[in-house]
Amino acid sequence: MPIELAFTKGQGTGNDFVLVADPDDAAPLTPSQIAAVCDRRFGIGGDGLIRAVRTAALPDGAEIAKTRPDAVWFMDYWNSDGSVSEMCGNGVRVFVRYLLAEGLLELAPGETVAIGTRAGVREVSSIGDDGDAGSTSIDGFEVDLGVWRGSGDEPLVGAVGLDVARPGLGIDVGNPHVVVALADDAELERIELTRAPILDPAPPAGANVEFVVPADPLVVDGVGRIRMRVHERGSGETLSCGTGAAAAALAVRHWAGRRAPDRWEVRVPGGVLGVRVVSAADGEHVLLSGPATLVFGGSILLD
Numbered sequence: 345m346p347i348e349l350a351f352t353k354g355q356g357t358g359n360d361f362v363l364v365a366d367p368d369d370a371a372p373l374t375p376s377q378i379a380a381v382c383d384r385r386f387g388i389g390g391d392g393l394i395r396a397v398r399t400a401a402l403p404d405g406a407e408i409a410k411t412r413p414d415a416v417w418f419m420d421y422w423n424s425d426g427s428v429s430e431m432c433g434n435g436v437r438v439f440v441r442y443l444l445a446e447g448l449l450e451l452a453p454g455e456t457v458a459i460g461t462r463a464g465v466r467e468v469s470s471i472g473d474d475g476d477a478g479s480t481s482i483d484g485f486e487v488d489l490g491v492w493r494g495s496g497d498e499p500l501v502g503a504v505g506l507d508v509a510r511p512g513l514g515i516d517v518g519n520p521h522v523v524v525a526l527a528d529d530a531e532l533e534r535i536e537l538t539r540a541p542i543l544d545p546a547p548p549a550g551a552n553v554e555f556v557v558p559a560d561p562l563v564v565d566g567v568g569r570i571r572m573r574v575h576e577r578g579s580g581e582t583l584s585c586g587t588g589a590a591a592a593a594l595a596v597r598h599w600a601g602r603r604a605p606d607r608w609e610v611r612v613p614g615g616v617l618g619v620r621v622v623s624a625a626d627g628e629h630v631l632l633s634g635p636a637t638l639v640f641g642g643s644i645l646l647d
């Protein structure tokens with residue numbers, strides 16, 4: 345007997361998601377149902393599926409429910425192939441937009457909400473209008489992705505369109521990334537990402553792979569500027585990846601050395617994202633800002 349699933353479609357810089365509400369985790373979806381929903385020809389289509397579940401109702405939220413009762417909602421994030429991920433930087437902004445539209449949350453400009461994720465609690469602020477967060481922040485929402493770290497991975501990365509494999513730098517912002525610098529825009533356009541890049545050695549949990557090109561000049565008015573394309577673990581090439589944009593900015597900042605700025609503008613095929621790095625007592629936090637839009641809603645029949 346097919347089940348009817350009510351959904352909303354949303355996107356942030358062209359990274360698109362199917363959102364469903366299941367506050368009590370009453371009807372978990374199987375990986376094959378998720379892949380069917382995300383299929384662009386046979387389903388709704390999306391780079392991922394996000395379930396809105398109360399943190400206390402989801403087994404993966406149990407620890408957060410004990411320590412951070414203010415993180416009422418959990419972003420249960422799934423890639424389009426039905427694999428699970430710890431975190432999604434574009435997704436978490438669209439998730440907050442969705443909670444607001446569904447009347448599940450109230451948030452004024454400048455206010456912050458704590459969201460449970462598999463990477464831990466993430467603070468999301470409404471910015472723009474009255475809630476400005478600074479010159480590189482993009483109106484919409486800004487998420488504190490927490491303390492970033494180098495993953496220690498330094499694989500060689502091969503991709504169709506690259507003459508030789510290039511060195512990659514592993515960055516962890518709650519989920520795993522490998523960032524690769526390319527020479528120029530022509531090389532960035534030439535790579536073919538319908539096939540997954542080959543990482544040697546491959547990180548055990550896989551990785552999202554970002555290809556970046558610095559703008560010339562790299563820094564204007566204290567803001568670093570880069571272009572990026574991405575192949576996402578579990579979703580293939582997407583128009584944008586928020587955590588990937590943060591990882592790409594962090595890698596270029598690392599390569600640029602001590603005088604590199606803390607504010608970055610990252611151009612992706614689907615738009616522009618803001619990244620800033622802020623020092624705190626527990627380390628360097630990376631913050632991501634960008635738009636979040638709901639596009640349409642409906643219901644789908646699922647086997």
Ligand SMILES: N[C@@H](CCC[C@H](N)C(=O)O)C(=O)O
Pocket residue numbers: 359392423428429430431432433434435519520552576577578579584585586587588
């Ligand atoms: N598009 C997302 C990242 C989604 C998860 C990723 N594919 C993974 O498996 O880690 C973003 O905006 O960060």
